Amino acid sequence: MxxxxxxxxxxxxxxxxxxxxxxLQELNFQAVRSSGAGGQHVNKVSSKVVLQFNLDASKGxxxxxxxxxxxxxxxxxxxxxxxxxxxxxxxxxxxxxxxxIKRFFNLLTEALQVPKKRKKTKPSKAxxxxxxxxxxxxxxxxxxxQRPGTDQ
Numbered sequence: 001m002x003x004x005x006x007x008x009x010x011x012x013x014x015x016x017x018x019x020x021x022x023x024l025q026e027l028n029f030q031a032v033r034s035s036g037a038g039g040q041h042v043n044k045v046s047s048k049v050v051l052q053f054n055l056d057a058s059k060g061x062x063x064x065x066x067x068x069x070x071x072x073x074x075x076x077x078x079x080x081x082x083x084x085x086x087x088x089x090x091x092x093x094x095x096x097x098x099x100x101i102k103r104f105f106n107l108l109t110e111a112l113q114v115p116k117k118r119k120k121t122k123p124s125k126a127x128x129x130x131x132x133x134x135x136x137x138x139x140x141x142x143x144x145x146q147r148p149g150t151d152q
Contacts, residue, residue: 022060048088049096072111
């Protein structure tokens with residue numbers, strides 16, 4: 001990995017500390033039949049997992065954190081401020097549950113991260129001088145292309 005490519009945590013200044021155990025207890029899971037092809041067995045087994053998290057009723061998040069999540073994940077929340085995620089990647093219900101929990105916590109941590117403020121910078125004196133020299137050089141080049149004797 002290149003030194004200028006930092007992970008998400010490197011550029012975040014205010015990372016909220018999640019109470020994962022408490023939030024995990026507030027999650028509601030529902031097992032549903034998965035869609036798509038799969039033969040006879042797919043019609044008998046509920047392997048798809050739907051995770052539901054009621055943001056308003058959560059005691060594992062502070063009001064500030066809830067506000068930030070509502071702001072960042074507004075397009076993913078229902079009218080009741082509930083976050084729904086689903087997973088049907090695996091044929092195993094347990095594996096799908098693990099995947100959807102992992103995805104949920106990744107989504108929360110990304111939503112709660114505040115990027116650093118940008119520091120304004122000025123170009124160095126050498127850079128300014130170099131730019132002015134290149135402008136002068138270009139101007140001289142254009143002047144030398146004019147017909148001689150045409151003074152304006």
